[in-house]
Amino acid sequence: MLRSGLAALTVALAVGAAWYALRPALRADPAPGPVPRLAHSLPYGLFGLAAGTLATLAGRQDPYAVIVLTLSMGPAEWLLYRYRGLAVAALRASASPAGFRLRAARALLVCVAAYLAPIAASTPLIDTPPAQLLALGAVLWTALLLQAFGVAWSSAALCLGAAATATALPHVSSLPAATAQLAGCTAAASALLAAAVRHLGRPTAHA
Structure with a gap:
C-alpha cells in the first residue's frame, strides 16, 4: 500500500x-509555420520504449539498479548541458577541424566518465554487476546526448537493438539475462559512442 x-x-x-x-x-x-508532423517525434518515443525495457529488465534482476539509474538522471541532464558548453569552448579554441575533433572527443569522454563515476561508486551497494550497470548507463546517456543534437533515429535504433537483444537472447539461448543485457548494452554503447565522436566532431553540429 505504501509503495503504491x-x-x-x-x-x-x-x-x-x-x-x-x-x-x-x-x-x-x-508559433507561425506548419505544425510539426507526428512522425518527427517517433524516434524519441521509440527511445523511451527501449530505455524503459532496458530499465525494466535491470529492475527484474535487481530493483536497486533502477533506483541508481533514476538518481543518475539529475547529473545526466546537467552533463548534457555541460557538454554543450565544453564543445562551444573547444570550437572557439580550435584552429583546425582536426583540433576541434580531438577537443570534442575529449569533452565527450570527460562527460561520459563524470556520469558513470557515481554509478560505479554505487555498485558495491547493489547486486547488479558493475559492468552491466555501467554499460546500461553509457547507453542511456550517450543516446540522450545524440538526441539533444538531433541524431534521433540512429540512437533510437541502437537502443532498440540493445533492448531486443537483452529480451530475446535468454529465450533463444542458454545465456542468463544479465549476460544478455551486458552483451546488448556493450554493443550499443560502443556504437553510440562512435556515432557521437563522428557526429559531434563536426563543427556544424554545434552551430
Missing part, C-alpha cells in the same frame, strides 16, 4: 511540475 501510494504521489508531482513548467508555453500564441 509513493508511486502515485511521484506521478502526481511529476505531472504537476510539468504543468507548472509548461504554463507560459500553453498561454502563448502558436
Whole structure:
C-alpha cells in the first residue's frame, strides 16, 4: 500500500511540475509555420520504449539498479548541458577541424566518465554487476546526448537493438539475462559512442 501510494504521489508531482513548467508555453500564441508532423517525434518515443525495457529488465534482476539509474538522471541532464558548453569552448579554441575533433572527443569522454563515476561508486551497494550497470548507463546517456543534437533515429535504433537483444537472447539461448543485457548494452554503447565522436566532431553540429 505504501509503495503504491509513493508511486502515485511521484506521478502526481511529476505531472504537476510539468504543468507548472509548461504554463507560459500553453498561454502563448502558436508559433507561425506548419505544425510539426507526428512522425518527427517517433524516434524519441521509440527511445523511451527501449530505455524503459532496458530499465525494466535491470529492475527484474535487481530493483536497486533502477533506483541508481533514476538518481543518475539529475547529473545526466546537467552533463548534457555541460557538454554543450565544453564543445562551444573547444570550437572557439580550435584552429583546425582536426583540433576541434580531438577537443570534442575529449569533452565527450570527460562527460561520459563524470556520469558513470557515481554509478560505479554505487555498485558495491547493489547486486547488479558493475559492468552491466555501467554499460546500461553509457547507453542511456550517450543516446540522450545524440538526441539533444538531433541524431534521433540512429540512437533510437541502437537502443532498440540493445533492448531486443537483452529480451530475446535468454529465450533463444542458454545465456542468463544479465549476460544478455551486458552483451546488448556493450554493443550499443560502443556504437553510440562512435556515432557521437563522428557526429559531434563536426563543427556544424554545434552551430
